[in-house]
Amino acid sequence: MSNSRAILFLIVHGVQYGRLSTAYASDFIDRLEQLIPSSTPIYVRSVNWSRFIEARQQETYERLKVNHRFWLRPVLRLMAYLLTDTWWYLLNRLGKDKSDLEERTEQLVRHEIEVFLKEHPDGLVVLGGHSWGSQIALKLCYDTLKIHGLITWGTVTYYLSGAFDDWGKPPPVKFWLNFFNPADPVATTMLENDNFKNFVTVVPINNWLKLTPILAHTNYWKSNKMIETIAEVLQKQ
Numbered sequence: 369m370s371n372s373r374a375i376l377f378l379i380v381h382g383v384q385y386g387r388l389s390t391a392y393a394s395d396f397i398d399r400l401e402q403l404i405p406s407s408t409p410i411y412v413r414s415v416n417w418s419r420f421i422e423a424r425q426q427e428t429y430e431r432l433k434v435n436h437r438f439w440l441r442p443v444l445r446l447m448a449y450l451l452t453d454t455w456w457y458l459l460n461r462l463g464k465d466k467s468d469l470e471e472r473t474e475q476l477v478r479h480e481i482e483v484f485l486k487e488h489p490d491g492l493v494v495l496g497g498h499s500w501g502s503q504i505a506l507k508l509c510y511d512t513l514k515i516h517g518l519i520t521w522g523t524v525t526y527y528l529s530g531a532f533d534d535w536g537k538p539p540p541v542k543f544w545l546n547f548f549n550p551a552d553p554v555a556t557t558m559l560e561n562d563n564f565k566n567f568v569t570v571v572p573i574n575n576w577l578k579l580t581p582i583l584a585h586t587n588y589w590k591s592n593k594m595i596e597t598i599a600e601v602l603q604k605q
Contacts, residue, residue: 373409373491373605374410374484374487374490374491374492375409375410375411375491375493375494375516375602376411376413376484376492376493377400377410377412377413377494377496377598377602378413378477378481378494378495378496379396379397379412379413379414379415379496379497380414380415380417380473380477380495380496380498380501380502380505381393381414381416381417381497381498381499382453382498382500382501382522383418383453383454383499383500384418384422384453385445385446385449385450386449388416388418388419388422390416390419392414393414393589396589396590397412397414400412400595400598403595403596404602404603408603409488409491410602410603411484413480415477416476417472417473417476417504418453420469420473421452421453421456421469424452425449425452425453428448428452429444429445429448432444432447432448453500454500456468456469457470457473457500457504458470470504474508477508478513481493481513492516492517492605493513493514493515493516494515494516494517494518494519494602495508495509495515495517495518495519496520496598497518497519497523498521498522498523498588498589499523499554499585502520502521502522502523502524506518506520506523506525506539509539509540509541510540516541516605517541517543517544517545517601517605518543518545519544519545519546519547519598519601520544520545520546520547521547521555521573522547522548522549522555522585522586522588523555523556523558524555524556525556525558526556526560527556529560529561535563536561536563538564538567538568543569543601544564544568544569545568545569545571545598545601546558546568546570547570547594548570548571548572548573549572549584549585549587549588550574551574551579551581551584552581552584552585553581553585554585555584555585557570558570571593571594571597573588573591573593573594
């Protein structure tokens, strides 16, 4: 490391088709920590915001399926889980700036950061996010949390850029490292956005074995290249 400051690498997951284990990132974290010397003050943590809504998603599916043809149930399940994650995250109550889900997710992130900074007041915080989790992490980089860096994989962020007339501007972080698989239809490089093309560093990830669009989107977590690169980047901060 270039200095002895502690680093918190905090991971935010994406939307989930079904229930999400609280240990969803454990294998990824274990492999990453194996590449970081035990004497290096880098702490890897994850948050699980899906647990706030999983029961209501299941209830949504159970209530919907009784009113539709039985052959539509796989589609209804996809709608009840994959789409409600983003809809409920974006849907604000009248008079509120953030949705209930966004507020609770932000509380999770803030808690992890507060605990870390209490022990390491001059520590650095790096957010990591997969899929929709990368959008959650990106938005938090514009907040008052003083995020040092952003690492994303399978990010959807360019799809949301068009919501702004100016296509958005980079957040006040020192770096944005983005892992991108060209076989992943969900992922974007953010180089598609002229405002970000000189700000985001893109690392290509390819997994050719048994490749499908779904696997291309989920297999980042198993990529040796991604894990090794993240370990190197964190140790250089």
